Every structure is written in C-alpha cells, then in structure tokens.
Amino acid sequence: MTSAIEGQARPIRLADIAKAAGVSHGTASNVFSRPEVVRQEVRERVKAVAEAMGYAGPDPKGRLLRAGKVNAIGVGTTEPLSYFFEDPFARVMMAGISEACDATGAGIALVSAANQEKLAWNIQSALVDGFILFCIEGGSRLVELTRERRLPFVALELGFHDETISAIGVDNIAGGRLAARHLAELGHRRFAVLSLTLGEDRTGFVTPEMVRSAVYTGTRDRLAGYFEELSRFGIDTAKIPVYETENEEKSTRAGLEAIFAKGEPPTAILTMSDRMALIAIEWLTGRGVKVPQDVSIVGFDGVPDGALCTPPLTTIAQPITEIGRRAARMILDHDGTVRRETMGVELIVRASTGPVRKG
Amino acid sequence: MTSAIEGQARPIRLADIAKAAGVSHGTASNVFSRPEVVRQEVRERVKAVAEAMGYAGPDPKGRLLRAGKVNAIGVGTTEPLSYFFEDPFARVMMAGISEACDATGAGIALVSAANQEKLAWNIQSALVDGFILFCIEGGSRLVELTRERRLPFVALELGFHDETISAIGVDNIAGGRLAARHLAELGHRRFAVLSLTLGEDRTGFVTPEMVRSAVYTGTRDRLAGYFEELSRFGIDTAKIPVYETENEEKSTRAGLEAIFAKGEPPTAILTMSDRMALIAIEWLTGRGVKVPQDVSIVGFDGVPDGALCTPPLTTIAQPITEIGRRAARMILDHDGTVRRETMGVELIVRASTGPVRKG
DNA sequence: CATTTTTATTGGATCGATTCAAATTTCCGC
DNA sequence: GCGGAAATTTGAATCGATCCAATAAAAATG
Structure with missing residues (x-):
C-alpha cells in the first residue's frame, strides 16, 4: 500500500482521485456534489478509489472560493x-x-x-x-x-x-419612562440614576450639558425617558444625581458609593442594566440597606438572572431573543437595504421595587 | 464617478486594483499583506486607487485557499x-x-x-x-x-x-468513589443512582449485565466508582436501583418517580450530573421532601449554578475550564500525535448532603 | 563607467474545488 | 442499421488571493 505513505506526505486532492480513477475532475467533482448525474458504475468506482486513497472529501476551502x-x-x-x-x-x-x-x-x-x-x-x-x-x-x-x-x-x-x-x-425613551413612572407611582420622589456611559472612556457624575452632547444616543434616550416622566410628577430632575459607569462591578460600586456619599440618599435607583441593578442590590444588602423596603431598584434588559436573584428584580425587559433572531435573519436574507428596527419594551414588576417608606 | 456603478455590479478584486494602478497583481498583493517590500510611492498610489474604487481589502476566501x-x-x-x-x-x-x-x-x-x-x-x-x-x-x-x-x-x-x-x-472512577464515600461516611446506607446513559437511546432501570456491556465507558466508570466504594462499607450494591436517563428534565423526573415508587426510598441519591442533581432537588422539594434532611444529593460536574441554588449542591467538580483550555491547545499546537489526558476531580461539600436521619 | 550588490517588480504557478458549454456515448424507435 | 434524443463525460475557465523564481531597476563599489 503506497496510500499510507502518500497520505502522510500531502493531503489528497480531488484531482488525485480523478486521475487515479481515470475520469476528469469534472466527473470526480460530480461524484461528491451531484452524484445523481454520474453513472452508477463510475460513481462507485470513483468512491472506491477515494476510499482506498484516504480522501477526506471535497475540501471546503476550495469549494468556498468557488x-x-x-x-x-x-x-x-x-x-x-x-x-x-x-x-x-x-x-x-x-x-x-x-x-x-x-x-x-x-x-x-x-x-x-x-x-x-x-x-x-x-x-x-x-x-x-x-x-x-x-x-x-x-x-x-x-x-x-x-x-x-x-x-x-x-x-x-x-x-x-x-x-x-x-x-x-x-425604544429607549419608552423604557426609561416605564421605569420612572413605576417608581413615581409607588410614591418615590428622591431618585438616583446609575447610567451607562454617554460616550467613550468616562465615568462619574454627569451634567445636563454632557447629556445633551452624548455620543451614545441609547443612553441619552433612556435618561430622557426617565426625566420626561419624572417631570410630569413634578420632580425637579436637575437635582437627580446621574452617575455614568461601565457595565461591570468595580465602576458600578464606585457609582453607588458616590451617590450615597451625597447628602440625602435616594429611595429609588434607576439603573440602565440588570447587571448594574444586581450589583446594586448586592452592594446595598451588604450594607444593611433593605431592598425594596429602604431603596427600590429598577433594572433594564430583562435577563433571566433577574428573576432568580433575591429579591427578584423589577426591570424593563427587552425582547432579547427576538432581537437576536431578527438580527440573524437580517443577515441571512440580506437584500441590500438598510434596516433600522425599534422593538418595544415591557415593565416587569417583581420584588426589587416597593412603595416608598412613609415618614 | 464610475466606481459607484461598478461597485454595485460586482465586488472589486485585487486584480482590478492592480490593473487600475498599473502594477502587477503580485505588487498589489504585497501592498496589503507585506507593505514593507513595496516602495512607498507605489504603495500609496495603489492604496489610493483601492480607496477610490471601494476595494474591501483582500478577500479572506482567496487568502484562505492559498x-x-x-x-x-x-x-x-x-x-x-x-x-x-x-x-x-x-x-x-x-x-x-x-x-x-x-x-x-x-x-x-x-x-x-x-x-x-x-x-x-x-x-x-x-x-x-x-x-x-x-x-x-x-x-x-x-x-x-x-x-x-x-x-x-x-x-x-x-x-x-x-x-x-x-x-x-x-477520572470517573475516582469521582464516583469520592461521591460514594462522602455519603457513606455521613451514615447513608440506602442509595439510588441517577445515571447518565450507558449506551444509545435507552432510559430506565439498569441491570448489572447492562453495566458490564456499557458502550459509554464514562458512565460505566462512575458507576464502578460508586459501587467499589460502597462495597467497602459493606453495602450490597446489587440492591441499589440505578436508573439511566438523559441529561434533561423530563427523563430525570421519570427516573425519580420510578425510584421513589419502589419499596423503601433512598436516603441518598448519587447523580451523574449537576443538572440532574438540580432537577432532583427541585422535584423532591416540590413534594415536601427536605434536602438534605430527608434525602442527600451529590451531583457531578461542578458547574457554577450548583453553588447558587438552594440548598447549594455538594458535587464532584471537574476542572471544566482547564479541560477546555487544554482541548483548545491540543488543536492549536497539534503535532500529529494522539493524546489522551485524564484530569483529576474534587469533592466539593456544600449543603445538599448531610448525615443520615436517625431512626 | 563598468560591475557587483541590493532593492522592487513582474507574471506564471498554485491553493482545491465547481461550473458549463461542447463533445461523446448510450439508448430508442423504426 | 440509422437518425435523433437523452444521458454522461470532458476539460477549460473561474473563484481571489499568495508565493516565488526570474527580471529589472536602483544603489553601491572599484
């Protein structure tokens, strides 16, 4: 058997099979990709040769290019x-x-x-x-x-x-509004916002001008939603501390510390991701602050973890799976047009929010 | 500009750029993949042409084949x-x-x-x-x-x-032994096993011959580990009900029902995956059976979820991440040799196991 | 200025397949 | 046994790049 030796040397190509079986590459190719057009006898012979020579089948690298x-x-x-x-x-x-x-x-x-x-x-x-x-x-x-x-x-x-x-x-504005209204209706009047970043590479408290010139419009819109709704309840949004942070533990904690270091602590925190919300709950609980008795928290995203933590998280749920499905389909059935889709969001009330504490 | 029209028609190839810039395709290729060998003047000209024609850069499909x-x-x-x-x-x-x-x-x-x-x-x-x-x-x-x-x-x-x-x-045998010994040392004497499948497409109670002729040696080894260790404690392993099931909810529940439908219920269950163990805990808790007071459960795998559930799961932890790393490296630095590696496992005691109830 | 050395450029070969129009063979009916 | 239709097979062209030996141009050397 020379096949073993040759096999070691260099991978076998379709052309090798064709030559060994005495057919053209066209036919050899057909044996694998359109077997029905090849006469049975030839098909079997070529396949036998391929088997004997240890052919791995048509290489996708070649097929791909074509x-x-x-x-x-x-x-x-x-x-x-x-x-x-x-x-x-x-x-x-x-x-x-x-x-x-x-x-x-x-x-x-x-x-x-x-x-x-x-x-x-x-x-x-x-x-x-x-x-x-x-x-x-x-x-x-x-x-x-x-x-x-x-x-x-x-x-x-x-x-x-x-x-x-x-x-x-x-719809980030709608999401922001849903979250804000929910808390306002529970009687909350002292708020803080844990925001996602408004632009690149910055964390810390945010000023109104910074919001206006935000690069990331998603963040800006959620803030806009919060403020719009809270204004309707007569709340002075200019006084609400907004801390922008990365969506991870360290800077979120820094934000919480900054917020609670300020004068009067909030009774409700609007966060722009469930991740942040979960970190906030842990941070507060660790300091003996009860959620939702002392502070209510609303997340954003609607990830499954939010339902499983203690207390279960009230949040603005995005149709995440559906977004994924649609995105994939946009690529798979791409027709050359630009599409921009806005999906709705939904308030899911669980146990991380409650009525503001009297007195 | 004709480029817009042509751009619509057909993607631009490196050869088009070469022709338009008046260089050979070899040089054009070098401009992108080995710019240092091309004279600066030429390099810039070619790049400018590419830019003007809307060239997307060397297509990986072509590069790949070569x-x-x-x-x-x-x-x-x-x-x-x-x-x-x-x-x-x-x-x-x-x-x-x-x-x-x-x-x-x-x-x-x-x-x-x-x-x-x-x-x-x-x-x-x-x-x-x-x-x-x-x-x-x-x-x-x-x-x-x-x-x-x-x-x-x-x-x-x-x-x-x-x-x-x-x-x-x-090391499945070692894992099985660790799990069994832990339970035996807690005083348990009445066991049941929720096993992974021993071969293809079957679930249900398992006989000793079936174990001997198991196709999936991983499952067989874990069982062997269980039995070996339990025998040392003088337990008659022939009497232990072993139910083989898929690693999912439905058939695991079926297994639990079958096990508890039998005469004397076990005080400890050995499961071959954390997934099964978690399902078992939920199933038992749902029927008012307390874990670990009434029944102790040991999992297998050591997934993070096991630490977070209630009660936290005692389990045999595999070095999962390390296995993944090694597997990837085996492919990335492949040298043509066959490698078979066996990793150690570790007993992690949490709260799903406890001493057997007296009386 | 001729000669060697260094540096850039060229263009053909190659990677491994698929495709398709043209050529060939086989099959049918009469 | 012949003509024409149907079924197979062929082989050149193509996909989009990279590589490399040969060549040309530029620079260095005597």
Whole structure:
C-alpha cells in the first residue's frame, strides 16, 4: 500500500482521485456534489478509489472560493470571546441568533479581540457572509472596521446617529419612562440614576450639558425617558444625581458609593442594566440597606438572572431573543437595504421595587 | 464617478486594483499583506486607487485557499447551537476554550445540527483547522463524521474505548468513589443512582449485565466508582436501583418517580450530573421532601449554578475550564500525535448532603 | 563607467474545488 | 442499421488571493 505513505506526505486532492480513477475532475467533482448525474458504475468506482486513497472529501476551502457564500454569520464584539458564554444578556441574544441559524443551517463564527490590532485582523479575515455587532463600549471602532469589509452587518443597538447602518434596538425613551413612572407611582420622589456611559472612556457624575452632547444616543434616550416622566410628577430632575459607569462591578460600586456619599440618599435607583441593578442590590444588602423596603431598584434588559436573584428584580425587559433572531435573519436574507428596527419594551414588576417608606 | 456603478455590479478584486494602478497583481498583493517590500510611492498610489474604487481589502476566501490555515477551531455537538449558550457545563467549557483562543487570536466556529444529515454537512463544510467535540449522547456518530474530515480533533470525554482518538476526560472512577464515600461516611446506607446513559437511546432501570456491556465507558466508570466504594462499607450494591436517563428534565423526573415508587426510598441519591442533581432537588422539594434532611444529593460536574441554588449542591467538580483550555491547545499546537489526558476531580461539600436521619 | 550588490517588480504557478458549454456515448424507435 | 434524443463525460475557465523564481531597476563599489 503506497496510500499510507502518500497520505502522510500531502493531503489528497480531488484531482488525485480523478486521475487515479481515470475520469476528469469534472466527473470526480460530480461524484461528491451531484452524484445523481454520474453513472452508477463510475460513481462507485470513483468512491472506491477515494476510499482506498484516504480522501477526506471535497475540501471546503476550495469549494468556498468557488461558491462565494460561506454560510456562516460572524458575531463581533470588543469584549473577549468568553463574553459570549458568560454575560447573561449576550447569552440570551446568542440563543436567539442560534435559533435563526439552526433553522437555516448557517454556522456562527465568534469574532472578538481585546486589543485593537487583532480586532481589525480578526474582522478582516473572518470567513462569514455578514456580521452582527454587539456594540457596547468602543462600538464605533467595531462598526468602522466592519463597514470596511463591505459585507452586510447589523448593529445591536440603535445608539448611533448614523442612519446608514442597519441596526436593531429598543425604544429607549419608552423604557426609561416605564421605569420612572413605576417608581413615581409607588410614591418615590428622591431618585438616583446609575447610567451607562454617554460616550467613550468616562465615568462619574454627569451634567445636563454632557447629556445633551452624548455620543451614545441609547443612553441619552433612556435618561430622557426617565426625566420626561419624572417631570410630569413634578420632580425637579436637575437635582437627580446621574452617575455614568461601565457595565461591570468595580465602576458600578464606585457609582453607588458616590451617590450615597451625597447628602440625602435616594429611595429609588434607576439603573440602565440588570447587571448594574444586581450589583446594586448586592452592594446595598451588604450594607444593611433593605431592598425594596429602604431603596427600590429598577433594572433594564430583562435577563433571566433577574428573576432568580433575591429579591427578584423589577426591570424593563427587552425582547432579547427576538432581537437576536431578527438580527440573524437580517443577515441571512440580506437584500441590500438598510434596516433600522425599534422593538418595544415591557415593565416587569417583581420584588426589587416597593412603595416608598412613609415618614 | 464610475466606481459607484461598478461597485454595485460586482465586488472589486485585487486584480482590478492592480490593473487600475498599473502594477502587477503580485505588487498589489504585497501592498496589503507585506507593505514593507513595496516602495512607498507605489504603495500609496495603489492604496489610493483601492480607496477610490471601494476595494474591501483582500478577500479572506482567496487568502484562505492559498494559506491552508483557517485559524479557527470548530466546536461540535449534536445538540442545537443554543446549547453552547444555555447549558452551564458547556458554557464553562467554552469559557476555557475561549481563553486559549483569545490568547492565540484564533476564532471559534460553532458547529451543530439537530438532524443527522445537516450535522454531516456542517461538519464536512466547517472552515476550521480542527475540532473539539462535545460528546454527549450520539457522540459516536459525531466522532465518525469528524474522523472523515481527517483534521485534528479532541473528544471531550474519555468515554470511548477507541484509543486512536485524542480525548480529554476526568477520572470517573475516582469521582464516583469520592461521591460514594462522602455519603457513606455521613451514615447513608440506602442509595439510588441517577445515571447518565450507558449506551444509545435507552432510559430506565439498569441491570448489572447492562453495566458490564456499557458502550459509554464514562458512565460505566462512575458507576464502578460508586459501587467499589460502597462495597467497602459493606453495602450490597446489587440492591441499589440505578436508573439511566438523559441529561434533561423530563427523563430525570421519570427516573425519580420510578425510584421513589419502589419499596423503601433512598436516603441518598448519587447523580451523574449537576443538572440532574438540580432537577432532583427541585422535584423532591416540590413534594415536601427536605434536602438534605430527608434525602442527600451529590451531583457531578461542578458547574457554577450548583453553588447558587438552594440548598447549594455538594458535587464532584471537574476542572471544566482547564479541560477546555487544554482541548483548545491540543488543536492549536497539534503535532500529529494522539493524546489522551485524564484530569483529576474534587469533592466539593456544600449543603445538599448531610448525615443520615436517625431512626 | 563598468560591475557587483541590493532593492522592487513582474507574471506564471498554485491553493482545491465547481461550473458549463461542447463533445461523446448510450439508448430508442423504426 | 440509422437518425435523433437523452444521458454522461470532458476539460477549460473561474473563484481571489499568495508565493516565488526570474527580471529589472536602483544603489553601491572599484
């Protein structure tokens, strides 16, 4: 058997099989990809030769180039890869994307990189038919890099003034209003806001001008929603402390400390993510502050974890899975048009909010 | 500008740029992939032309074919894609894999399919340099399909007698023994086992012969570990009901019902996954049976959820993240050898086990 | 200024398949 | 046994890049 020796040397190509079986490459190719057009006798002979020579089947690398389509969608983020498996929001979103991909048989390629150079390279060399972008912080760079690939892509956030890119997001103003109204109706009058960032690389208390010139319009809109609704209840929104923070533990805690270091503590906190809300609950509980008896907290997102924590979280739920499904379908049935979809949100009342304490 | 019109018509290739800039395609290629060998003046001219024509950069599809390497590893399973984002065990494993991939800049492609035909196709056409296989049920088919691709791959389970395939798994016998000894030392004498399947497509009570002829050696070894240790305590293992079930809610519940329908109920249940253990706790609690006062439960896996549930789960922890890291590295630094690694496990005592109730 | 050395550029070969119009073979009916 | 339709097979072209030996141009050397 020479096959073993040759097999070691160099992978066998379709052309090798064709030659060995005495047929043209065209026929050899057909044996694998369109067997019905090949005469049975020939088909079996070629297959036997392939088997004997240890042929691994048509190499997708070659097929791909010819076909043009990869049949996979890339999901990009500037977070490390593990983000997709650890972050609750990302996981629910990915489940939605998975569903759409499963239905059409498309694959998923995860694209990410901590440092900027690798990110660029990873986006440039990803073998995909389109991208879905998780735009958290640093999103605009991700968008720019992806735009250069000239493949269809969808941003999972409407927080971009740029109307030329496809995006799916939620009605942030409505969400903000729902949250604020809920608390106001429970009698709360002293608020604080734990906000997501308004632009790149800054945390700390926010001034009204900063809000007006916000780069991330998603954050700005939620704030707008909060303020609009609270004004209706006669609350002076200018006095509400708004602390902008990253969506992680350290800076969220810093925000809480800053807020509670100020004069009169709030009886209700509006947070812009469930993650922050959960961190806040833990922080407060750890200091003996009771949620919701002393302080009510509303989250934003509606991740499953919110239902399981103690106390279960009142939150503004996004249709995360549905957003994922739609994003994937936008790429899979891409028709060249720019689409911007706004999804509705829903107030889910659980136990992290309650009536303001009398007296 | 004709570029807009042409851009619509057909994607621009490197060759188009070369012609337009009046250089050879070799030089044009160098401008993008090895800019340092091209004279600055030429480089800038070519780049300007590329920009003007709306060139998206070298297409990875073409590059790939030449380079041979994809720089991505495929992770395969017979579960739907959402498994990767929803199952706690898979998620921790993926975090480990992600870590290794992040470190080398490799990408991750998720490969799965509910039905067998699509699975075959997805594996055959996945653009990856190697595979990591989640071998739960139906694993052997997955392994066979992957073997045909003749790419390096690692099975995440040693539960295959086949010594010719690389695999990473845990010391199942030791794990079984740790779990059993812990319970026996707490005074338990009446046991039941919720087992993973011993072969394909069967659930229900298991006889000793079935254990001996088990296809899935992982399951068999855990059982062996249980029995070995319990025998040392003078327990008649032949009388212990062993119910084999899928690792999901419905059949696990069926197992519990069958076990508690039998004569004397157990005071301790050995389960082969945390998932099952969690389901068991919920099932028991729902029927007013207290864990661990009435029944003690030990899991297997050591997923994070186990620490968060009520009561927190006593379990045999696998080094899941480390297994993931190693598996990824096996593919990334593949040297053609078959590797089989066995990792140690650890007993983590939490609150789902307690001393047997007196009387 | 001729000659060697260094630096840039060229263009053909290659990666591994698929496609399709044209050529060939087989099959039928008469 | 022949003409024409139907079924197979062929082989060149293509997909979009990279690589590399050969060549040309520029710079350094004597």
